Amino acid sequence: xxxxxxxxxxxxxxxxxxxxxxxxxxxxxxxxxxxxxxxxxxxxxxxxxxxxxxxxxxxxxxxxxxxxxxxxxxxxxxxxxxxxxxxxxxxxxxxxxxxxxxxxxxxxxxxxxxxxxxxxxxxxxxxxxxxxxxxxxxxxxxxxxxxxxxxxxxxxxxxxxxxxxxxxxxxxxxxxxxxxxxxxxxxxxxxxxxxxxxxxxxxxxxxxxxxxxxxxxxxxxxxxxxxxxxxxxxxxxxxxxxxxxxxxxxxxxxxxxxxxxxxxxxxxxxxxxxxxxxxxxxxxxxxxxxxxxxxxxxxxxxxxxxxxxxxxxxxxxxxxxxxxxxxxxxxxxxxxxxxxxxxxxxxxxxxxxxxxxxxxxxxxxxxxxxxxxxxxxxxx
Amino acid sequence: xxxxxxxxxxxxxxxxxxxxxxxxxxxxxxxxxxxxxxxxxxxxxxxxxxxxxxxxxxxxxxxxxxxxxxxxxxxxxxxxxxxxxxxxxxxxxxxxxxxxxxxxxxxxxxxxxxxxxxxxxxxxxxxxxxxxxxxxxxxxxxxxxxxxxxxxxxxxxxxxxxxxxxxxxxxxxxxxxxxxxxxxxxxxxxxxxxxxxxxxxxxxxxxxxxxxxxxxxxxxxxxxxxxxxxxxxxxxxxxxxxxxxxxxxxxxxxxxxxxxxxxxxxxxxxxxxxxxxxxxxxxxxxxxxxxxxxxxxxxxxxxxxxxxxxxxxxxxxxxxxxxxxxxxxxxxxxxxxxxxxxxxxxxxxxxxxxxxxxxxxxxxxxxxxxxxxxxxxxxx
Numbered sequence: 001x002x003x004x005x006x007x008x009x010x011x012x013x014x015x016x017x018x019x020x021x022x023x024x025x026x027x028x029x030x031x032x033x034x035x036x037x038x039x040x041x042x043x044x045x046x047x048x049x050x051x052x053x054x055x056x057x058x059x060x061x062x063x064x065x066x067x068x069x070x071x072x073x074x075x076x077x078x079x080x081x082x083x084x085x086x087x088x089x090x091x092x093x094x095x096x097x098x099x100x101x102x103x104x105x106x107x108x109x110x111x112x113x114x115x116x117x118x119x120x121x122x123x124x125x126x127x128x129x130x131x132x133x134x135x136x137x138x139x140x141x142x143x144x145x146x147x148x149x150x151x152x153x154x155x156x157x158x159x160x161x162x163x164x165x166x167x168x169x170x171x172x173x174x175x176x177x178x179x180x181x182x183x184x185x186x187x188x189x190x191x192x193x194x195x196x197x198x199x200x201x202x203x204x205x206x207x208x209x210x211x212x213x214x215x216x217x218x219x220x221x222x223x224x225x226x227x228x229x230x231x232x233x234x235x236x237x238x239x240x241x242x243x244x245x246x247x248x249x250x251x252x253x254x255x256x257x258x259x260x261x262x263x264x265x266x267x268x269x270x271x272x273x274x275x276x277x278x279x280x281x282x283x284x285x286x287x288x289x290x291x292x293x294x295x296x297x298x299x300x301x302x303x304x305x306x307x308x309x310x311x312x313x314x315x316x317x318x319x320x321x322x323x324x325x326x327x328x329x330x331x332x333x334x335x336x337x338x339x340x341x342x343x344x345x346x347x348x349x350x351x352x353x354x355x356x357x358x359x360x361x362x363x364x365x366x367x368x369x370x371x372x373x374x375x376x377x378x379x380x
Numbered sequence: 381x382x383x384x385x386x387x388x389x390x391x392x393x394x395x396x397x398x399x400x401x402x403x404x405x406x407x408x409x410x411x412x413x414x415x416x417x418x419x420x421x422x423x424x425x426x427x428x429x430x431x432x433x434x435x436x437x438x439x440x441x442x443x444x445x446x447x448x449x450x451x452x453x454x455x456x457x458x459x460x461x462x463x464x465x466x467x468x469x470x471x472x473x474x475x476x477x478x479x480x481x482x483x484x485x486x487x488x489x490x491x492x493x494x495x496x497x498x499x500x501x502x503x504x505x506x507x508x509x510x511x512x513x514x515x516x517x518x519x520x521x522x523x524x525x526x527x528x529x530x531x532x533x534x535x536x537x538x539x540x541x542x543x544x545x546x547x548x549x550x551x552x553x554x555x556x557x558x559x560x561x562x563x564x565x566x567x568x569x570x571x572x573x574x575x576x577x578x579x580x581x582x583x584x585x586x587x588x589x590x591x592x593x594x595x596x597x598x599x600x601x602x603x604x605x606x607x608x609x610x611x612x613x614x615x616x617x618x619x620x621x622x623x624x625x626x627x628x629x630x631x632x633x634x635x636x637x638x639x640x641x642x643x644x645x646x647x648x649x650x651x652x653x654x655x656x657x658x659x660x661x662x663x664x665x666x667x668x669x670x671x672x673x674x675x676x677x678x679x680x681x682x683x684x685x686x687x688x689x690x691x692x693x694x695x696x697x698x699x700x701x702x703x704x705x706x707x708x709x710x711x712x713x714x715x716x717x718x719x720x721x722x723x724x725x726x727x728x729x730x731x732x733x734x735x736x737x738x739x740x741x742x743x744x745x746x747x748x749x750x751x752x753x754x755x756x757x758x759x760x
Contacts, residue, residue, distance in 0.1 A: 005404070005406070009620055010406070010407070010408065010620065010623050011405070012404070012405060013624075019402065021401055022401050023398075024383075024385070024398070025391070025393050025577060026383075026701075027385065027701050027703070028390065029387075058438065058440045058443065058579045059602070060621075060622070061620065062618075062619035063439070063602050066602045094602075097599055097600065097601040097604075098599045098601070189620070191620060197622065197624035197625075198408075198438065198623055199438045199579045199622030201438075219479060219598070221442075221446055221473070221474045221477040222439070224477075238442075239440045239442035240389055240390065240442075240569070240571060241440075242440070242577065242622070243577060243578055244401060244577035244578075244625075245579060245622070321407050321410060323407070324409075
């Protein structure tokens with residue numbers, strides 16, 4: 001039996017998308033690819049909330065993050081990176097690897113950085129000094145959703161910094177509204193809410209960000225957005241694109257459009273509520289505060305004495321795959337994804353299995369009550 | 381009807397490989413991926429001719445080239461890049477983008493750089509100054525195969541430079557023998573002789589190259605081979621791998637092993653001879669001299685007055701996809717791939733269609749004679 005994949009990427013890829021993936025290859029310098037290029041990039045714009053071009057590179061989401069750094073900045077540039085989990089830390093590490101002067105604005109894992117703290121930090125710098133503010137939209141390691149609109153507003157009010165947003169596990173599952181909010185760069189990837197296999201790195205840049213690419217002096221070649229845009233105008237890419245993954249993403253966009261973007265977002269919100277309700281019914285603590293709970297992934301803290309590795313193995317034996325915690329939470333937490341092609345009924349199945357595993361481990365819990373709590377949350 | 385893809389990447393992906401590609405996704409931090417990681421990387425070693433670890437990144441072949449540059453060198457390092465086509469030029473451009481001091485050792489497109497010229501050029505530098513020699517093993521833009529063994533021998537005799545080889549369109553179709561020849565870094569990609577879809581960048585490093593990664597000071601993050609090796613020891617990758625493409629490559633390696641590596645190489649040699657014989661029977665000139673003709677791709681010069689774009693469109697209307705020339709040869713040449721999953725019978729079909737197209741364009745040629753010439757070459 002096919003395992004139920006409830007990890008935050010790669011997420012399950014629907015049969016129709018896998019069928020598209022398996023199509024015979026086409027040349028990337030011919031008319032069929034040009035048409036595919038234009039159709040996919042055009043249809044991604046509403047998901048980014050932008051009228052700007054969306055660029056797609058062969059690579060992972062981490063590659064899209066590197067692309068943002070090398071295209072927009074110069075060695076020594078001062079940037080503030082919001083860090084409240086593993087992916088905020090990753091963005092900081094990438095920026096440091098390229099010689100940016102990184103100021104980490106930290107919050108405890110599971111929390112979000114409050115906009116007021118960003119304002120305070122920005123005001124400690126002379127005007128114009130901070131060149132970039134990096135925000136993790138949806139922290140995959142903790143299941144916390146940043147207050148994106150407020151953070152971006154503060155960043156724009158208090159600085160001329162470029163606002164760079166990692167929405168690898170948000171975009172497609174929750175609104176991004178890049179243009180309306182005034183975000184300068186949004187990066188994402190194919191294997192989370194976009195219900196495609198991993199291997200495509202996506203990003204879009206604001207007009208100000210495009211101007212910044214003219215001044216940026218970090219070395220760049222593979223991730224060069226100017227080259228990508230230049231080729232993109234002809235419906236091509238500077239080097240061989242991951243054609244099969246484009247087929248898949250094209251089909252996934254059909255599915256998203258058929259469901260309707262607002263319905264997709266509502267489903268994600270509902271699924272988040274289901275997992276939190278079901279998890280709490282099993283006596284587990286949700287790491288993120290309810291006000292900032294992610295609509296795409298939930299991190300559940302296990303009771304003292306229960307090992308995440310053991311829980312994951314027992315779930316795997318029942319055909320359910322969940323992720324462990326990250327960093328210090330590795331053995332203390334599990335993460336359940338509710339994004340992309342995952343449906344409410346998959347979560348009921350996953351919560352039932354989790355309840356059974358916890359009961360087998362000696363906890364006085366009722367799997368059926370967890371399912372009932374999730375169903376109640378679903379109905380709300 | 382499925383078009384016959386005779387372009388040098390993406391090459392046709394066999395049904396069995398596309399079926400593997402379409403498998404349900406698995407987590408990249410679970411035991412199934414660990415097993416896949418170890419099986420794929422182990423089985424790639426004979427194709428690289430190495431006992432060293434093979435690393436796989438989500439990316440194109442161009443990404444693997446960038447990986448070689450950023451992991452092995454420091455700003456200002458003097459390197460000699462052999463340039464006799466578009467991909468030699470690309471390697472030079474990448475090295476320049478990262479601030480290396482690039483000395484292009486050029487030969488006319490279609491030719492190869494003679495080993496003696498590399499020796500002369502190396503001897504113009506003080507001992508120890510040249511830190512890298514970049515060789516394009518098989519120049520996809522011209523169909524010329526470099527005399528790899530002699531070039532590497534000269535580079536090693538006359539310098540302490542690291543020898544970096546782009547075998548994107550060679551590896552898997554023609555022997556590389558990295559360890560025996562003393563090559564320090566070989567880069568390749570999934571979508572040519574490895575008969576998989578595009579999107580995986582592969583490379584292997586010699587012990588000296590691994591030492592060089594300790595000293596190299598170019599900024600690196602995404603392409604960091606040390607991180608990749610560290611995770612690889614556990615059968616994992618630093619960030620999400622392109623899992624579906626790993627499924628495909630795994631299956632493609634089954635097919636290569638079933639055919640036998642020596643038989644695969646022999647088939648490629650035979651297919652090259654077929655296309656050259658068939659092309660000549662149609663009155664077309666083979667760009668590369670016979671002594672350096674590529675076993676994986678052939679560039680055929682069209683007679684004066686014939687436009688490559690028109691020929692390609694007419695072939696496409698007959699269900700056959702070939703590539704145009706590159707650079708100055710764009711409208712003057714076509715390129716026919718004979719690599720990966722392409723079989724002799726596909727080439728006969730392609731040559732027949734090409735003959736018909738040329739005859740339609742008014743050339744006094746016999747498509748049947750081209751096929752007969754190719755069959756004769758196949759039988760030799």
